[in-house]
Amino acid sequence: MKFTDTRTGKPTDLAFSDVVVKGIAPTKGLFVPTELPPITHDELLALAELPYWQQAATIYRLFGVDFDDEQIDTIMQQAYGEQWDDEQVAPITTLDGNTHVLELYRGPTSAFKDMALQCMPLFLSASLEKLRAAGLHDNDLLMLVATSGDTGKAALDGFADRVHTNIIVFYPEEGVSDLQKAQMTTQTGDNVAVFGVRGNFDDCQNAVKATFADDQFNQWLDHDPDLALSSANSINWGRLMPQIVYYLSATARLMRDGKLGEGQLLDVAVPTGNFGNILAAWYAKQMGAPIGRLICASNSNNVLTDFIKTGTYDIAERPFFETPSPSMDILISSNLERLLYHLAGAEKTVAWMTDLKEKGAFTVDEATLETLQSEFWAGWRSDDESLDQIRRSWKKHHYLVDPHTAVGIDVAADAAGDNPVLVVSTAHWSKFAPSVLRALTKTSFSDPLPEPYVDHSDFEALDDVVALAPDASPVPESIDALRGSEVRFDKVIDATPTDIEDAVRSWVLTRKN
Ligand SMILES: *Cc1c(COP(=O)(O)O)cnc(C)c1O
DSSP states (O other), X not given: OOEEETTTOOBOOOOHHHHHHHOXXXXXXXXXXXXXXXXXXXXXXXXXXXXXXXXXXXXXXXTTOSSOHHHHHHHHHHHTSTTSSSTTSSOEEEEETTEEEEEOOOSTTSBTHHHHHTTHHHHHHHHHHHHHHTTSOOOEEEEEEEOSSHHHHHHHHHHTTOTTEEEEEEEETTTSOHHHHHXXXXXXXXXXXXXXXXXXXXXXXXXXXXXXXXXXXXXXXXXXXXXXXXXXOTXXXXXXXXXXXXXXXXXXXXXXXXXXXXXXXXXXXXXXXXXXHHHHHHHHHXXXXXXXXXXXXXXXXXXXXXXXHHSEEEOSSOXXXXXXXXXXXXXXXXXXXXXXXXXXXXXXXXXXXXXXXXXXXXXXXXXXXXXXXXXXXXXXXXXXXXXXXXXXXXXXXXXXXOHHHHHHHHHHHHHOOSSOEEEEEOXXXXXXXXHXXXXXXXXXXXXXXXXXXXXXXXXXXXXXXXXXXXXXXXXXXXXXXXXXXXXOOOOEEOSSHHHHHHHHHHHHHHHHO
16 A cells, blocks of 8 residues: 655655655645455445454455555454444444434444544554564654644543553643543553643644744654654545445445445545544545445535535634534644645645645545545534424434534435435534433523533533433443543643643653652
């Protein structure tokens, strides 16, 4: 498997293990596979007969990743093992004849990030071992992650106790729910740390970014504790590969079960933020999976809806909204660059990325827009509209969904054509219990919750929802267990690079001794 840099369009001689360690190209471009391996109808059908870990191993082998079979098997068994609460890892629930939901939240942190982050850190550790054995890399990695919620916990869980890696997560004190905070501050593992940061997510992210750019600090890390900073963020190819797997797996299972007929295409609806999840569906389609339209669902941060409808991506004058689906509150969808490269080539991609940086906007040419619209369809939903859909899914199908998934279901209903639709569910409802409580009590976001719910904490809201919807899918054990878990990390720091660096330095030095 070889990789091309989206900013040069030239194939590199890097292998899978190299791009997983590097994350991003020196040009600041993203790595994309130079060629995608095709998958035949029969190969796809055969997948459905395998346990999930073997499906994943099969796809990685098809891509020709630079690990031997045994190593791939060992990693996949570990990544997709007992920590999932369903044997199928990503089970499919059929709502009505034509609408199916792919549940990507059955992992240890109850959000879809687990699909990639239970797998990628294992390949990263193995890649570092490989480079080490060849004398090409001697530092351990230190991941610094600024998170608005879901990613931080999923990354902590994925990297905890993985060799050659350490992880420190910074979360905005004001920006995460009590439940998300409890998920992070109770994290176990010797190579992890968590800090609250005063301010909002932007303050937190900017301070962490400045730390990455501080040469002196990076030199200190490199020379003394032998560490190199890394971000393991969602543009790493190692995080996209596991996402391609579940689309191939899902189409295979629907075909096997007769829910996707011979010659039929499956539309896929994805609640989208950074464009990683939906891009993985596009890759699966290019490989030969019978996928039709890709339905890109957004909340009121609807920059992607406008882009797909008009060809102009414009964040210059766009307000940023905090919505009940915070993991989709994103204005710069980093993975879009990969799609632009595949549709239009490196030269145009570089020009558009430059426009975005300098003017806050870019417009693609007619031909690119036409191809884009032939494959993608887009829509968005307001906060209250997504609550409405939570309530309707519950009433009509007795199926309780979180606010991200609700946006996906609602937009998919609008897009409905003749094809069966697979809606991707990205979080368990319990992670967003206060919003679900609003939905079930018909309380708009502009009103306070009625008695007796007013002023209830996240955990009380969880109990309230269970009381109102006792036969909804049960609260995952790991979420329930948070109530009694010991808080390991209670430090809160200021949102400055100096405070971030001090926090990192003291943690690193304490660990060394
Ligand atoms: C990360 C996330 C998304 C957005 O996925 P992208 O790959 O960034 O488009 C949607 N829903 C939930 C719950 C998430 O955690």
